Amino acid sequence: MTAGGPLLVGVDVGTTMVKAGLIGLDGAELAHEAVPTVWQRRPTGVQARPDDFAQAVEEVLVALLMRAPPREILGVGVTSMAETAVLVDHEGSALGPAVAWYDRRAEADVADMEAALTREEIDHRTGLGVGPIPTVAVLRWLMRTHPEVRGAVKVLSVSEWVVHGLGGTIAAEPSLASRTGALAIDGRRWWPEVIRWASLPESLFPDLRPGGASWGRVRGGGRAGLERLEGATLTVGGHDHLVAAIGSGVASAGQVMDSCGTAEALVRAVPADGVRDPAEGLPRGIATGWHALEGHYCMLAGLPLGIDLTPLLVRLGASHRRERASVDEGAMALLDGRVGGDEAPPAAREWLAALQDTVARASASLRGLEELGGPIAEVRISGGWAANPVLRRLKIDAFPTTVYPRVVEAGARGAALLAGKAAGAFGSVDAFPPPPLADGSDVGPLSLSNHHPNESLLP
Numbered sequence: 001m002t003a004g005g006p007l008l009v010g011v012d013v014g015t016t017m018v019k020a021g022l023i024g025l026d027g028a029e030l031a032h033e034a035v036p037t038v039w040q041r042r043p044t045g046v047q048a049r050p051d052d053f054a055q056a057v058e059e060v061l062v063a064l065l066m067r068a069p070p071r072e073i074l075g076v077g078v079t080s081m082a083e084t085a086v087l088v089d090h091e092g093s094a095l096g097p098a099v100a101w102y103d104r105r106a107e108a109d110v111a112d113m114e115a116a117l118t119r120e121e122i123d124h125r126t127g128l129g130v131g132p133i134p135t136v137a138v139l140r141w142l143m144r145t146h147p148e149v150r151g152a153v154k155v156l157s158v159s160e161w162v163v164h165g166l167g168g169t170i171a172a173e174p175s176l177a178s179r180t181g182a183l184a185i186d187g188r189r190w191w192p193e194v195i196r197w198a199s200l201p202e203s204l205f206p207d208l209r210p211g212g213a214s215w216g217r218v219r220g221g222g223r224a225g226l227e228r229l230e231g232a233t234l235t236v237g238g239h240d241h242l243v244a245a246i247g248s249g250v251a252s253a254g255q256v257m258d259s260c261g262t263a264e265a266l267v268r269a270v271p272a273d274g275v276r277d278p279a280e281g282l283p284r285g286i287a288t289g290w291h292a293l294e295g296h297y298c299m300l301a302g303l304p305l306g307i308d309l310t311p312l313l314v315r316l317g318a319s320h321r322r323e324r325a326s327v328d329e330g331a332m333a334l335l336d337g338r339v340g341g342d343e344a345p346p347a348a349r350e351w352l353a354a355l356q357d358t359v360a361r362a363s364a365s366l367r368g369l370e371e372l373g374g375p376i377a378e379v380r381i382s383g384g385w386a387a388n389p390v391l392r393r394l395k396i397d398a399f400p401t402t403v404y405p406r407v408v409e410a411g412a413r414g415a416a417l418l419a420g421k422a423a424g425a426f427g428s429v430d431a432f433p434p435p436p437l438a439d440g441s442d443v444g445p446l447s448l449s450n451h452h453p454n455e456s457l458l459p
Contacts, residue, residue: 013056013078245380269291285364
């Protein structure tokens with residue numbers, strides 16, 4: 001091993017970008033790379049070729065490794081969006097499209113699922129309620145409409161598919177399985193009745209394996225640029241919002257993670273005591289499933305964020321870069337009382353109103369999380385939209401104590417730390433090095449550091 005100690009790699013396959021980060025065992029983020037996630041538009045939303053996910057991951061890893069110091073790569077962890085699934089055949093090749101979590105093509109299947117199994121039974125089994133269409137309904141739709149997928153032998157999440165492609169085992173990580181609609185949360189087992197409703201074989205759903213455990217080792221297969229990963233321990237981190245919480249240092253019941261990306265997710269971990277009804281939070285818009293933290297449930301309130309705000313900026317004719325907009329200054333002037341409502345440009349007024357509505361909905365979700373799990377001492381805010389100065393100011397005023405981890409890519413950092421646990425570098429999540437923090441009073445890009453995502457942070 002060369003001087004400086006081994007390194008960890010984290011990959012985050014998100015809705016908008018595929019990101020990779022290089023992490024030291026001290027938790028420091030050393031370098032990052034990112035490429036856009038490639039989707040194909042359809043009338044109901046979007047879908048992807050699974051091989052495009054794999055190609056994007058390979059691209060960011062090759063670029064990251066080109067800038068990595070000559071030290072051992074100990075582990076590689078992968079996190080991803082939920083609901084989106086990849087069907088594979090006996091050779092591990094992908095069959096058919098991967099349908100995005102917000103695509104609506106299987107709405108009729110969801111209605112049939114509710115009629116056949118009842119909404120109440122679905123809620124109490126899965127803890128999901130209504131929201132993103134569960135994977136099991138999309139699988140039913142695919143099997144009916146895409147003959148080429150009927151030879152599938154397993155269904156994987158995107159991160160499970162990527163890890164398998166790098167040499168890992170085929171398995172299902174519980175926090176991602178919790179978003180399929182096919183997992184009975186109480187007991188952590190696949191739900192036979194819904195699988196039969198979907199006319200799927202139970203064997204399609206893999207055995208469960210926790211994130212942060214070893215999923216095997218990287219087998220490069222001679223792929224140019226990935227040779228240095230050969231033999232590194234692999235793990236699936238889990239659902240991206242939950243892994244971002246881990247990367248931001250959120251691991252206790254008194255903390256909530258506010259992950260601000262294409263969607264906003266308020267995430268709270270609670271010990272799995274065996275008595276919680278997965279449906280108890282649904283009247284408040286809060287789903288309950290398994291957390292990427294072993295032995296914990298996750299309470300998750302999901303809200304639209306970038307998926308709504310970005311089109312609004314386009315409609316307003318506002319320029320924007322890295323979640324900062326040309327209308328921010330006008331909105332801040334309104335917020336500070338430097339201009340009156342009649343003096344401010346209409347675009348600034350509409351932008352401020354939209355952000356205030358966003359924060360009001362998030363505040364209501366926080367109150368629900370507190371009613372379910374007890375007092376909340378701290379909200380840690382991360383993700384691309386955490387850098388928006390107006391949104392940040394509104395949340396500082398409305399939330400309990402707000403803390404902004406000085407983390408460039410929380411999902412990639414969390415995935416890398418879980419890979420370190422899988423490789424034996426950390427005995428437990430409690431041993432993970434915490435990120436540096438700020439209180440958010442400075443509206444500069446604290447959560448994104450002052451570096452471009454493709455700029456090295458190496459000394």
